[in-house]
Amino acid sequence: MTDTLKFDGKVVLVTGAGNGLGRAYALAFAERGAAVVVNDLGGSAFGSGKGSKAADQVVNEIKAKGGKAVANYDSVEEGEKVVQTALDAFGRIDVVINNAGILRDKSFARISDEDWDIIHRVHLRGSFLVSRAAWPHMKNQGYGRIILVSSSAGIYGNFGQANYSAAKLGLAGLSNTLSLEGKKYGIYCNCIAPIAGSRLTETVMPKEIAEALKPEYVAPVVVYLCHDSCKESGGLFEVGAGWVGKLRWQRTEGVALREKNKPVTAELVRDNWDRITDFSNPTYPRTSAESSGFMIQLVNELDKEEEESKAAAQSNDPVVRKLSLPQISPSTFKSSAKFNYTEKEAILYALGVGVSTSQEDYLKFLFEFSADFSVLPTFAVIPAFETLKSGQMKGVPGFKIDPTKILHGEQYLELYKPLPRSGTLTSKVWIADVMDKKSGAVILYNVETVDEKNEKVAFNQFATFVVGAGKFGGNQTSNESKPLVDIPGRAPDAVKHEKTSIDQAALYRLNGDPNPLHIDPSFAAMGGFKTPILHGLCSFGYAVRHVMATYANNDMSRFKAVKVRFAKPVLPGQTLLTEMWKEGNRIHFQTKVVDNGNICITGAYVDLTPAAVSEVVSQQTGPLKSTEIFKLMAEQVKSNPGLAAKINAVFQWNITKDGAQVSTWVVDMKNSKNGEVYEGNPSSGKADCTLTITDENFVDLVSGKLDAQKAFLGGKLKLTGNIMLAQKLGDLFAMKAKI
Numbered sequence: 001m002t003d004t005l006k007f008d009g010k011v012v013l014v015t016g017a018g019n020g021l022g023r024a025y026a027l028a029f030a031e032r033g034a035a036v037v038v039n040d041l042g043g044s045a046f047g048s049g050k051g052s053k054a055a056d057q058v059v060n061e062i063k064a065k066g067g068k069a070v071a072n073y074d075s076v077e078e079g080e081k082v083v084q085t086a087l088d089a090f091g092r093i094d095v096v097i098n099n100a101g102i103l104r105d106k107s108f109a110r111i112s113d114e115d116w117d118i119i120h121r122v123h124l125r126g127s128f129l130v131s132r133a134a135w136p137h138m139k140n141q142g143y144g145r146i147i148l149v150s151s152s153a154g155i156y157g158n159f160g161q162a163n164y165s166a167a168k169l170g171l172a173g174l175s176n177t178l179s180l181e182g183k184k185y186g187i188y189c190n191c192i193a194p195i196a197g198s199r200l201t202e203t204v205m206p207k208e209i210a211e212a213l214k215p216e217y218v219a220p221v222v223v224y225l226c227h228d229s230c231k232e233s234g235g236l237f238e239v240g241a242g243w244v245g246k247l248r249w250q251r252t253e254g255v256a257l258r259e260k261n262k263p264v265t266a267e268l269v270r271d272n273w274d275r276i277t278d279f280s281n282p283t284y285p286r287t288s289a290e291s292s293g294f295m296i297q298l299v300n301e302l303d304k305e306e307e308e309s310k311a312a313a314q315s316n317d318p319v320v321r322k323l324s325l326p327q328i329s330p331s332t333f334k335s336s337a338k339f340n341y342t343e344k345e346a347i348l349y350a351l352g353v354g355v356s357t358s359q360e361d362y363l364k365f366l367f368e369f370s371a372d373f374s375v376l377p378t379f380a381v382i383p384a385f386e387t388l389k390s391g392q393m394k395g396v397p398g399f400k401i402d403p404t405k406i407l408h409g410e411q412y413l414e415l416y417k418p419l420p421r422s423g424t425l426t427s428k429v430w431i432a433d434v435m436d437k438k439s440g441a442v443i444l445y446n447v448e449t450v451d452e453k454n455e456k457v458a459f460n461q462f463a464t465f466v467v468g469a470g471k472f473g474g475n476q477t478s479n480e481s482k483p484l485v486d487i488p489g490r491a492p493d494a495v496k497h498e499k500t501s502i503d504q505a506a507l508y509r510l511n512g513d514p515n516p517l518h519i520d521p522s523f524a525a526m527g528g529f530k531t532p533i534l535h536g537l538c539s540f541g542y543a544v545r546h547v548m549a550t551y552a553n554n555d556m557s558r559f560k561a562v563k564v565r566f567a568k569p570v571l572p573g574q575t576l577l578t579e580m581w582k583e584g585n586r587i588h589f590q591t592k593v594v595d596n597g598n599i600c601i602t603g604a605y606v607d608l609t610p611a612a613v614s615e616v617v618s619q620q621t622g623p624l625k626s627t628e629i630f631k632l633m634a635e636q637v638k639s640n641p642g643l644a645a646k647i648n649a650v651f652q653w654n655i656t657k658d659g660a661q662v663s664t665w666v667v668d669m670k671n672s673k674n675g676e677v678y679e680g681n682p683s684s685g686k687a688d689c690t691l692t693i694t695d696e697n698f699v700d701l702v703s704g705k706l707d708a709q710k711a712f713l714g715g716k717l718k719l720t721g722n723i724m725l726a727q728k729l730g731d732l733f734a735m736k737a738k739i
Contacts (some may be wrong), residue, residue, distance in 0.1 A: 028216075038072065076098075148191045540601065542576050587605060664680060
């Protein structure tokens, strides 16, 4: 980009601007249109004396070039006075560069209290006082930029600078916190560690090197970090000699030394020291909560009941599967649980995955007295998840796993028959396999669910990824894993989008997943998320609903199986868009987050029973003749106001072509005074009589070429509901001459 970064209308305060880096910053901002407050006490590099000459010279230099500037001679320990100069002269404060500093270099053993205190008063406390004075003004105007100046001595330490390095690293910590607290007010804060020739560097680097490191090489980085277009905040940058780099914290995977009923000893630390200090697979914590929060969850998991695990490991139940892995002791795992539910739990789940009274078919999912009340097929994950919860966090017995690093990677669900509207289901879980993905381990949990008659109802497979648990010598793939399938390489055949509620996660968690990650902002921060996230299985429920509405007319009895991979998180309130491709009885799909473009569900498909495969109108190879007939029928109904009262019934026509349903029309002569004819499902309740016929036979039926009774007896016309009402349709077929 070639656009010049301008600061017209902005007011910039630079402390310690009488020499070196501070002077370079002040000149750079002034050249780009900013009004500059040049602060400098005018003392020596060691903190003695004061004067106005240094600040005045820089102000005069700026004015000579046509810029705007005023001088301030106060110590940064009088932060209110320094900032007031900007307010008095220019009426606002937009940018603060905390550059002022002095040196008192001595070895640690020789540092006096005064040497220690004055360094902290100028560098750390001075930056605090100036920034605090500017903070409310920046907050009120919804804009601010703050730069804190650290040093390589603060980051790495430096001989003879214990006081200086402590203060400088303190500035990095202050910057991190200001960036967090200022974000919602539009205040961004960053920290730089410059390397440049100045009077402060004379004591720590040769003069010829200091002269070669020009302050003008550092100033451009500061200018960019303070511009409107830069959204960086909380960063730490080393800058010098025309080079700039960002730093971040890195740590090893670490080792969980604590085990139930076992002490943590120094010998245990010694024996694990190589692993504790191994950076071959590092992590990069970004926040304090992310850094330490996992320990809280680890403690909670380690405190769970041990006896249940021991009993399960010793069980000889045939569902328990033994697992032998290289470098892992052979182990067993078993958990079994009953799940009782009524229509209430089914309705709560439907609400949890987005069913709303604003949708056409809501009664069948939300009203227990609806004649066709249905339980969403994806509800089958709930009893399975209940069984899995305790065992999933424990991982494989004998296989050390950090429970805070478990991610839900993939999900497979197959139904053997439609879920009953209420009942008792029993689910049994076992470990099918463990795969070594190097960066982690994938554990496959199979869950089989049966009803009161011990008949199979559902099968689930949860694929969980355990970060950092790999490299144990296991296989990278498994024949037990239900495979993902790539989407076709063409534009989607159908698309459906739906906005989630801001309270969606709060609602879904009532189905049995109370993880605080989905409701508590502070707990979400421990996992590295800025806000609570939506459950993956909630997005899963949305996506499957989209497929069933599009290709199965919301007939949930036609669901067979689904497989998905969870790729990216979704935030409550975001909009989900499901793209679908039909290939035979399989509907491929992927789901995107409209708000940011992320694909949150990939490699997915829904398998339908043959009767469920329905083409949408957008897939038709040619126009339907029946469409024009229904339009003519609508005109006749409109021109004959007495017809509705005479017929008093709702008819649903399912039009098929080439063995697939391609359109649905409703002739409603019951719920409005004059009657309605429209495409889609009944907008009010359920049809009294449903008729299914091919597009061609419908034309022949209306024109009189096909006798209705013969069509019914010959299987060309299928009727459900109150079939006697079909006799009233003759009054609607009076438009034969128009066809």
